[in-house]
Amino acid sequence: MPEFLRLSPPIQALQILLDSLPERKPADEAIRSIDALGRVLAADVRAPHSLPEFPRSSVDGFAVRANDTFGVSEALPGYLQLVGEILMGKSPTVVITPDTCVSIHTGGMLPEGANAVLMLEHSQAVKRRGPGNEEINEIEILRPVAVGENVILVGEDVKKDQIVLKAGARIRPAEIGGCMALGISLLRVAIPPRIGIISSGDEVVPPDCSPHPGQVRDVNSHSLAALVKDSGGDPVLYGIVPDNLQAMKSVAGIALNECDAILITAGSSASARDHTAEAIASLGGPGILVHGVNVRPGKPTILAVCGGKAVIGLPGNPVSALVIGKLFAIPIIERMLGLNVVHPHPSVLAKMEMNIASQAGREDWVAVRIHSSPSQSIPSEERIWMAEPIFGKSNLIFSLAMADGLVRIPPNSTGVSSGEMVEVVLL
Amino acid sequence: MPEFLRLSPPIQALQILLDSLPERKPADEAIRSIDALGRVLAADVRAPHSLPEFPRSSVDGFAVRANDTFGVSEALPGYLQLVGEILMGKSPTVVITPDTCVSIHTGGMLPEGANAVLMLEHSQAVKRRGPGNEEINEIEILRPVAVGENVILVGEDVKKDQIVLKAGARIRPAEIGGCMALGISLLRVAIPPRIGIISSGDEVVPPDCSPHPGQVRDVNSHSLAALVKDSGGDPVLYGIVPDNLQAMKSVAGIALNECDAILITAGSSASARDHTAEAIASLGGPGILVHGVNVRPGKPTILAVCGGKAVIGLPGNPVSALVIGKLFAIPIIERMLGLNVVHPHPSVLAKMEMNIASQAGREDWVAVRIHSSPSQSIPSEERIWMAEPIFGKSNLIFSLAMADGLVRIPPNSTGVSSGEMVEVVLL
Numbered sequence: 001m002p003e004f005l006r007l008s009p010p011i012q013a014l015q016i017l018l019d020s021l022p023e024r025k026p027a028d029e030a031i032r033s034i035d036a037l038g039r040v041l042a043a044d045v046r047a048p049h050s051l052p053e054f055p056r057s058s059v060d061g062f063a064v065r066a067n068d069t070f071g072v073s074e075a076l077p078g079y080l081q082l083v084g085e086i087l088m089g090k091s092p093t094v095v096i097t098p099d100t101c102v103s104i105h106t107g108g109m110l111p112e113g114a115n116a117v118l119m120l121e122h123s124q125a126v127k128r129r130g131p132g133n134e135e136i137n138e139i140e141i142l143r144p145v146a147v148g149e150n151v152i153l154v155g156e157d158v159k160k161d162q163i164v165l166k167a168g169a170r171i172r173p174a175e176i177g178g179c180m181a182l183g184i185s186l187l188r189v190a191i192p193p194r195i196g197i198i199s200s201g202d203e204v205v206p207p208d209c210s211p212h213p214g215q216v217r218d219v220n221s222h223s224l225a226a227l228v229k230d231s232g233g234d235p236v237l238y239g240i241v242p243d244n245l246q247a248m249k250s251v252a253g254i255a256l257n258e259c260d261a262i263l264i265t266a267g268s269s270a271s272a273r274d275h276t277a278e279a280i281a282s283l284g285g286p287g288i289l290v291h292g293v294n295v296r297p298g299k300p301t302i303l304a305v306c307g308g309k310a311v312i313g314l315p316g317n318p319v320s321a322l323v324i325g326k327l328f329a330i331p332i333i334e335r336m337l338g339l340n341v342v343h344p345h346p347s348v349l350a351k352m353e354m355n356i357a358s359q360a361g362r363e364d365w366v367a368v369r370i371h372s373s374p375s376q377s378i379p380s381e382e383r384i385w386m387a388e389p390i391f392g393k394s395n396l397i398f399s400l401a402m403a404d405g406l407v408r409i410p411p412n413s414t415g416v417s418s419g420e421m422v423e424v425v426l427l
Numbered sequence: 428m429p430e431f432l433r434l435s436p437p438i439q440a441l442q443i444l445l446d447s448l449p450e451r452k453p454a455d456e457a458i459r460s461i462d463a464l465g466r467v468l469a470a471d472v473r474a475p476h477s478l479p480e481f482p483r484s485s486v487d488g489f490a491v492r493a494n495d496t497f498g499v500s501e502a503l504p505g506y507l508q509l510v511g512e513i514l515m516g517k518s519p520t521v522v523i524t525p526d527t528c529v530s531i532h533t534g535g536m537l538p539e540g541a542n543a544v545l546m547l548e549h550s551q552a553v554k555r556r557g558p559g560n561e562e563i564n565e566i567e568i569l570r571p572v573a574v575g576e577n578v579i580l581v582g583e584d585v586k587k588d589q590i591v592l593k594a595g596a597r598i599r600p601a602e603i604g605g606c607m608a609l610g611i612s613l614l615r616v617a618i619p620p621r622i623g624i625i626s627s628g629d630e631v632v633p634p635d636c637s638p639h640p641g642q643v644r645d646v647n648s649h650s651l652a653a654l655v656k657d658s659g660g661d662p663v664l665y666g667i668v669p670d671n672l673q674a675m676k677s678v679a680g681i682a683l684n685e686c687d688a689i690l691i692t693a694g695s696s697a698s699a700r701d702h703t704a705e706a707i708a709s710l711g712g713p714g715i716l717v718h719g720v721n722v723r724p725g726k727p728t729i730l731a732v733c734g735g736k737a738v739i740g741l742p743g744n745p746v747s748a749l750v751i752g753k754l755f756a757i758p759i760i761e762r763m764l765g766l767n768v769v770h771p772h773p774s775v776l777a778k779m780e781m782n783i784a785s786q787a788g789r790e791d792w793v794a795v796r797i798h799s800s801p802s803q804s805i806p807s808e809e810r811i812w813m814a815e816p817i818f819g820k821s822n823l824i825f826s827l828a829m830a831d832g833l834v835r836i837p838p839n840s841t842g843v844s845s846g847e848m849v850e851v852v853l854l
Contacts, residue, residue, distance in 0.1 A: 037653045051825070054640050060697045088670060088696055089630035091640040105696030107630055107743070109641040120697075157823040164825055172854055173657065173752075174827040177650030177745050180634040181643070181824050203516035203534055207607040213481050213518040214536040216608070223604030226464045230600065243515060269515055269532030270487045270547075316534070318604050325600075346773030346853055396584040397608050398478070398591055400601040426773055427599055 007294035009411050010327050010363050013303055016289050017328065018335060020305040026190040026338045033179040036171040039189035040232060040337040045165040047182055050155035055110040057086075059150045062101040062123060062139055063114035069144040079126070082137040086111060101139055110151055117150035158182075168340025192234035193336040195329070196255030197224050200241040200248060200276065201267030201316060219318040219397055220265040227325045228263075233333040243272040248279035252311075256283055261310040261332055265321050266300070273300060276313050280304050283311060294411065295363045298324040318397040323365050323406070347405070347425045350385035356416045358409040366416075367403035370424055387424055403427055434721035436838050437754050437790050440730055443716050444755065445762060447732040453617040453765045460606040463598040466616035467659060467764040472592040474609055477582035482537040484513075486577045489528040489550060489566055490541035496571040506553070509564040513538060528566055537578060544577035585609075595767025619661035620763040622756070623682030624651050627668040627675060627703065628694030628743060646745040646824055647692040654752045655690075660760040670699040675706035679738075683710055688737040688759055692748050693727070700727055703740045707731045710738060721838065722790045725751040745824040750792050750833065753852075774832065774852045777812035783843045785836040793843075794830035797851055814851055830854055 008016065028042030057063065064080060072078035080101040084094045086108040094102055096113030104110070104117060124140040158164050164182065165175055171187070179187065199221045207217045218240050225235035238255045241248050248264075255262045266276040281287050283306035290303040297320035302313030310332045314321045350370050358364040368387040387407060390399050405424035409416060416422055435443065455469030484490065491507060499505035507528040511521045513535040521529055523540030531537070531544060551567040585591050591609065592602055598614070606614065626648045634644045645667050652662035663686055668678045675691075682689045693703040708714050710733035717730040724747035729740030737759045741748045777797050785791040795814040814834060817826050832851035836843055843849055 034649050034652070037656060052643065053638070087641075088628060088694065088699070089632075089639075089642050105698070107628070107643070107696065152823075158825050165828065172828075173650045173653035173749060174824065174830070174854060176653045177646045177749065177824045178828040180646045180649050181745070183634055183637070183644055185635055201515060201534070205516075207610055208612055210610070211480070212516075214514075215516050216479065216534070217610055219604045219607045222461050222607050223600045225461070226600035226603045229464060267515065269534065271532070272515070318608070322600060322604065347775060348773070349776055349850065396579075397601065397604045398585050401592065401599075401605040403601070423776065427601060 007292045007299070008290050010293050010295045013290045013293045013301075014328060014331055017303045017305065017310060018331065020286060020289055021310055021332070021335065022308045024308075024336075026193070026336055028188045029191050030186045030188050033176060033185055033187050036187045036189055037173070037176060038232065039171050039187075040339050041165055041167050041169045041171065042188040042190050042338065044163045044167050045179075045184060045187065047158045047160055047162045047164050048184070049182070050160045051157040051181055052152055052154060055154055056152045057104045057106060057108045057110060057117045057150060058152050059117055059119045060105050061103075061117045061119045061150065063096060063104045063108075063110050064101045064116055064118050064141075064145065065096055065098065065114060066116040066145050066147040066149065068099055068101075069116070069118065069141050072141050072144050074142045078141040079138045080141060082125070082139050115147050115151070116145040118145050119150060166340065168338050170339060190232075190337045192232055193260040193333060194236050194258065195228045195233045195333065196236050196238055196259035196262035197221055197228070198238045198241055198248075198251055198255055198262065198264045200243065200265060201269075201272055202243045204240045204267070206240065220314070220316070220321045223318060223322055223397075224263055224265070224314075224325050224329070227322065227329065228333065231330045231333050232337050232339075243267045243269065243275060245275045245278055248275050249282050252279050252283060256306060256309055256311065259309075260336055261312070261329075263312050263314055263325070263329055265314045266316050272316070277302055280306065280311050280313055283307065293324075294361060295323075295327070295365065296359075297365070298327070301328070303328060319367075319400050322400060326406075347423045348385055349421055350387035350424045352407070352416050352418060352420050352422050353386050353388045354418045356389055356407075356409065358413060358415045360414050361411055363411045364409040365406045366409060367399055368405060368407050368424055369402065370404045385424070387422055400427070434719045434726070435717050437720050437722045440717045440720045440728075441755060441758055444730045444732065444737060445758065447713060447716055448737055448759075448762065449735045451735075451763075453620070453763055455615045456618050457613045457615050460603060460612055460614050463606075463614045463616055464600070464603060465659065466598050466614075467766050468592055468594050468596045468598065469615040469617050469765065471590045471594050472606075472611060472614065474585045474587055474589050474591050475611070476609070477587045478584040478608055479579055479581060482581055483579045484531045484533060484535045484537060484544045484577060485579050486544055486546045487532050488530075488544045488546045488577065490523060490531045490535075490537050491528045491543055491545050491568075491572065492523055492525065492541060493543040493572050493574040493576070495526055495528075496543070496545065496568050499568050499571050501569045505568040506565045507568060509552070509566050542574050542578070543572040545572050546577060593767065595765050597766060617659075617764045619659055620687040620760060621663050621685065622655045622660040622760065623663050623665055623686035623689035624648055624655070625665045625668055625675075625678055625682055625689065625691045627670065627692060628696075628699055629670045631667045631694070633667065647741070647743070647748045650745060650749055650824075651690055651692070651741075651752050651756070654749065654756065655760065658757045658760050659764050659766075670694045670696065670702060672702045672705055675702050676709050679706050679710060683733060683736055683738065686736075687763055688739070688756075690739050690741055690752070690756055692741045693743050699743070704729055707733065707738050707740055710734065720751075721788060722750075722754070722792065723786075724792070725754070728755070730755060746794075746827050749827060753833075774850045775812055776848055777814040777851050779834070779843050779845060779847050779849050780813050780815045781845045783816055783834075783836065785840060785842045787841045788838055790838045791836040792833045793836060794826055795832060795834050795851055796829065797831045812851070814849055827854070
């Protein structure tokens with residue numbers, strides 16, 4: 001089969017792939033909320049009760065009836081009798097009647113009768129003698145408080161039965177905190193999709209071998225496995241297949257059957273690339289959707305859907321394989337996880353240090369190192385980041401290991417000028 | 428002890444803390460390279476051999492002696508006798524003598540005598556009859572190649588003994604790929620520092636309890652544990668300590684002894700905060716370095732070094748605790764891991780949707796949601812992200828769970844205007 005490259009732009013190619021994949025709810029499992037960091041929620045989570053469950057003070061001060069404070073000022077202070085203290089973690093035993101107050105701490109429960117909290121800073125403790133000469137503790141109020149002031153109302157954070165976490169959300173520390181606040185100890189999360197990874201090439205040997213002259217170690221199985229793991233998938237390695245059509249058909253068929261999607265890195269010779277394409281074409285319909293993407297590195301990419309599962313043929317060279325993995329495998333994994341957030345790539349804004357030319361019509365991803373300018377002595381938040389392109393043949397894995405990120409030069413651009421601000425997508 | 432807040436700007440406060448911590452090489456362990464994703468290298472890694480180990484072709488074509496091609500053109504082609512094919516993964520058995528060539532595939536080993544590769548596209552197979560009428564395979568060359576053209580030289584990726592990965596680097600998929608290429612199966616990585624986490628407050632109960640009125644569940648132990656895990660630390664939970672100075676001194680002492688640093692979330696009442704400060708002050712010199720940071724949320728933060736270990740007193744409310752954890756605990760963990768890369772926070776550039784006021788002199792971190800504008804139909808790489816601030820009291824954990832990131836309003840600013848581009852640090 002001759003190599004036929006219809007060169008789709010990467011964005012369009014990805015869209016074709018995504019549009020051809022069936023909508024399928026990911027398989028899910030229940031796990032402990034505290035173990036769910038990084039996982040993707042499979043179902044909406046509703047609040048089992050309101051939060052807070054009782055009105056709480058948001059400051060240190062005195063729980064009062066707001067109307068007892070109306071009209072007071074520093075010139076004309078008001079006075080309230082101090083009738084006790086709200087203990088932390090306890091339900092109040094006092095009731096606030098007119099012209100009385102209790103001391104309350106941040107987070108303390110508002111007692112019955114009170115509807116506002118006066119800040120400690122706007123009051124002053126005073127003592128006076130009562131009719132029988134007994135000591136009476138009073139609070140001098142120097143300014144009025146409105147109803148609800150310095151109070152967190154019941155349900156102000158979330159209301160009972162409100163959806164607090166949506167299916168498709170990635171669990172971060174804040175989500176774990178939210179679950180703790182509501183006593184939600186289990187979450188249903190998507191089971192990581194199994195991503196079969198096949199390496200190929202007569203010249204490729206396992207990484208723990210000593211290659212003979214002419215042989216190279218398998219880089220892609222493990223770098224792609226790491227990429228898959230990093231984005232929430234479960235990599236399943238199928239080893240190295242020789243440049244043999246029957247062998248590739250057979251291994252790819254097994255992998256497709258056992259996994260939710262497969263990644264095949266083609267052998268680097270033209271005939272090996274042809275075998276990969278032919279093997280993919282044999283795996284079932286609709287088959288190959290895109291053969292060749294207008295991107296550098298990564299042009300000889302194959303995108304296919306076979307039997308409802310994504311099959312990606314990646315270039316054999318390690319740098320191209322990783323870039324294509326980022327562009328196509330990660331979005332497929334996120335789709336299978338049910339991730340519903342259209343998230344930007346984590347990136348930093350940096351100033352390009354030199355001119356980079358790019359062919360119009362082609363999307364280029366240029367590896368860069370970033371460093372701060374002009375010196376380390378400026379605190380990190382105030383720094384300007386500089387992007388220094390790493391020029392290297394795309395076969396050189398260490399050009400990527402030395403890079404901090406990739407800069408995208410869009411198809412409609414002919415390059416980036418020195419001094420231009422660019423978005424560096426972090427590796 | 429009265430609460431005394433010297434309000435340092437966060438950057439300066441962090442610097443004071445870092446400067447007071449002893450330089451200490453992190454403890455390390457050897458693990459399999461393929462399991463090292465996300466870990467931090469403890470020692471430089473040198474290349475055990477050059478990469479590639481043999482000269483390789485970077486294209487499909489013909490291995491030639493460059494000087495046999497000098498002077499040829501489409502008008503005046505040259506001819507070389509085709510004497511064989513380089514098999515992938517094999518050491519060549521032919522030697523290229525003048526006016527001969529062999530076919531070679533991408534990644535194939537250059538044979539002796541050859542010093543360049545002619546691309547398939549710039550040649551043409553022809554046949555002619557020899558003196559005895561035998562068929563001779565020849566290659567018509569349509570353009571010259573320079574010495575070294577389309578060849579990856581021995582050591583062009585890395586040279587033997589070159590440092591290929593530096594101590595302090597975080598292992599990403601590209602680093603794993605690099606290790607595979609060189610057959611490096613074990614790496615020495617930093618052991619995750621043990622970070623003790625203490626929650627406190629008479630009102631705080633474990634998350635799996637049903638709180639009585641006045642009580643709240645412990646959010647901070649687990650949200651901070653997730654944050655610590657996420658940044659490469661090993662969280663060790665010491666439970667919830669009541670608002671009692673002796674209890675706090677005792678638990679903090681044990682935690683400091685068993686861990687490399689500790690985080691204490693103060694009870695929310697003023698007296699509980701005082702206990703935290705006093706307990707920290709009792710843990711050893713130099714003690715409290717910063718008490719109060721000019722940041723919102725998170726003002727009542729305590730930064731201390733006791734017995735050579737960092738101790739951070741975080742505000743009790745969950746949102747402040749997470750923001751302060753991000754600002755101070757993560758840099759401490761990264762320092763203990765020996766991470767040598769001054770990395771920017773992963774962030775995206777977005778357009779602020781409305782005006783946000785901020786007090787001059789104070790650094791504000793505002794929670795925002797990001798969404799793409801104007802519509803989902805624009806491919807993700809071409810989108811403009813919009814940042815919508817989430818206004819909520821800092822006690823509301825779900826204001827953070829709903830947020831995509833935080834926008835920093837620096838101390839020297841009085842706010843952000845609607846339409847201004849801001850850097851959203853992803854949560």
